[in-house]
Amino acid sequence: MSELKDSDALARLEALFDDGSFTRIDAYAKSASGEVEVVAGFGTVNGCAVYAFSQDITVDDGAVSVAQCATIKKIYDLASKTGCPVISVFDSNGVKLSEGFEVLNAYGELVKASASISGVCPQIAVVAGACLGTSALIANMADVVVAVKDADFYVSSPSDVTAEQSYEEGTVDILCDDFSSAVDKVKNLVSLLPSNNLSPAPIFDFSAPQSALSDGADAVSVINAISDNSSAVEIKGGYAKSNCKTALATVMGTTVGFIAFEGNALCPACSYKAEAMIKLCDAYSIPVVTIVNTDGIIDEKENQTLVALTKLTSAYASATCPKISVITQNAIGCAYIILAGKGANADMTIAWDSSVVSPLNTDSAVAFLFNDRLADGEDREMLKAEYIENIASPFTAAACGAVDDICTPAETRERVIAALDILSGKRETTLPRKHSVK
Numbered sequence: 001m002s003e004l005k006d007s008d009a010l011a012r013l014e015a016l017f018d019d020g021s022f023t024r025i026d027a028y029a030k031s032a033s034g035e036v037e038v039v040a041g042f043g044t045v046n047g048c049a050v051y052a053f054s055q056d057i058t059v060d061d062g063a064v065s066v067a068q069c070a071t072i073k074k075i076y077d078l079a080s081k082t083g084c085p086v087i088s089v090f091d092s093n094g095v096k097l098s099e100g101f102e103v104l105n106a107y108g109e110l111v112k113a114s115a116s117i118s119g120v121c122p123q124i125a126v127v128a129g130a131c132l133g134t135s136a137l138i139a140n141m142a143d144v145v146v147a148v149k150d151a152d153f154y155v156s157s158p159s160d161v162t163a164e165q166s167y168e169e170g171t172v173d174i175l176c177d178d179f180s181s182a183v184d185k186v187k188n189l190v191s192l193l194p195s196n197n198l199s200p201a202p203i204f205d206f207s208a209p210q211s212a213l214s215d216g217a218d219a220v221s222v223i224n225a226i227s228d229n230s231s232a233v234e235i236k237g238g239y240a241k242s243n244c245k246t247a248l249a250t251v252m253g254t255t256v257g258f259i260a261f262e263g264n265a266l267c268p269a270c271s272y273k274a275e276a277m278i279k280l281c282d283a284y285s286i287p288v289v290t291i292v293n294t295d296g297i298i299d300e301k302e303n304q305t306l307v308a309l310t311k312l313t314s315a316y317a318s319a320t321c322p323k324i325s326v327i328t329q330n331a332i333g334c335a336y337i338i339l340a341g342k343g344a345n346a347d348m349t350i351a352w353d354s355s356v357v358s359p360l361n362t363d364s365a366v367a368f369l370f371n372d373r374l375a376d377g378e379d380r381e382m383l384k385a386e387y388i389e390n391i392a393s394p395f396t397a398a399a400c401g402a403v404d405d406i407c408t409p410a411e412t413r414e415r416v417i418a419a420l421d422i423l424s425g426k427r428e429t430t431l432p433r434k435h436s437v438k
Helices: 008-016 066-082 097-116 134-140 163-168 179-192 219-226 268-283 302-318 334-339 362-369 371-375 380-390 394-399 409-423
Strands: 023-025 038-045 048-055 086-090 123-127 130-132 144-148 152-154 174-176 233-235 244-251 254-261 288-294 323-332 348-352 356-358 405-407
Touching: 008 038, 008 048, 008 086, 008 179, 023 066, 038 066, 038 179, 048 066, 048 179, 066 086, 066 097, 086 134, 097 134, 123 134, 123 179, 130 134, 134 152, 144 163, 144 179, 152 163, 163 174, 174 179, 174 233, 179 233, 179 244, 219 244, 219 254, 219 288, 219 323, 219 409, 233 268, 244 268, 244 409, 254 268, 268 288, 268 302, 288 334, 302 334, 323 334, 323 409, 348 394, 348 409, 356 362, 356 380, 356 394, 362 371, 362 380, 371 380, 394 405, 405 409
Parallel strands: 048 086, 086 123, 123 144, 130 152, 144 174, 254 288, 288 323, 323 348, 323 356, 348 405
Antiparallel strands: 023 038, 038 048, 233 244, 244 254
């Protein structure tokens, strides 16, 4: 037999897998015009069993052929049978037009194969070069999309959309300067995610965080202070970045998803971002810690906001993974119900002793409740302080069961660890159904 060609695609997979662990599948398969335009196989990544394929741009520009689709589908089928993650590396200038509708049908089988294991086996897509048309759809169906800055990632060609724009608009979850950096991110993700929806998340050695929390801490500081030292991998970091942060990390060596709000009103973008994280975590039974600091709902883009919040509310309410909410500053109105409310979301709600839990923002509440006293000339700031102390205090919320525990900022990590520990055996069943409608 002839010696295998050491293509860019093969080198990419060998860089991804643990040394010497990669075993190639369909190494001698042929396309109509010669070599198949993809390299595929299996091995271990940080000790985890993984299947992977990498489109080969050096063979016929990586054109997607019937033979390429057959090799990739074999990867999906094996992952489905064995419950292992799939890593896909996309780099192709498009479909092989000479194969006509036959290749379109084969492409459709890939779409179905990817959809069939969605939420069953983790899928991580790496956009390393050109990823156009249907390839872009398949890549975007993955649980996490990692892209290299100079990659092309769009459905309709030609397009001026850059990978950086896709990152800022939430289509790309993680943006890297080069393929080597993308490999590092993928290795971290593979380690954090369980092998499938029935397997537990891996356990890691860990070191405690170095930072201590205080009042007024921002979302990133809260995540870093609760999670194990240097364990956080931010997801969708370029999207809605001033309103919401999402990340996978470990707490006491166990994977946890974080959704942290920055103090602004909930908007469509941060709602979609949070929804994506809660769905990812729920699919693989990863606990979710929500850091609640939001001043209600924006009063613009009314219909878009309503749709986005409906999706977020449904995702939180239907998720059966352990859900812990930490109110760090403000939980106002509808935002409390969606993100920290005992009815719709949280198994455990913890509030900082300095936080505010209120049906309305303090200015509106004071105007509504103390209108007569304001008219008599009483100081608005003093009335706000009275309202917060007597009505919007976390102690008032705890008195009626709306908050389970109150702590200082410095005690947050230990309280979250205790909540995660007690919820580790959570079992919750839902009514039989195919899926929710909204």
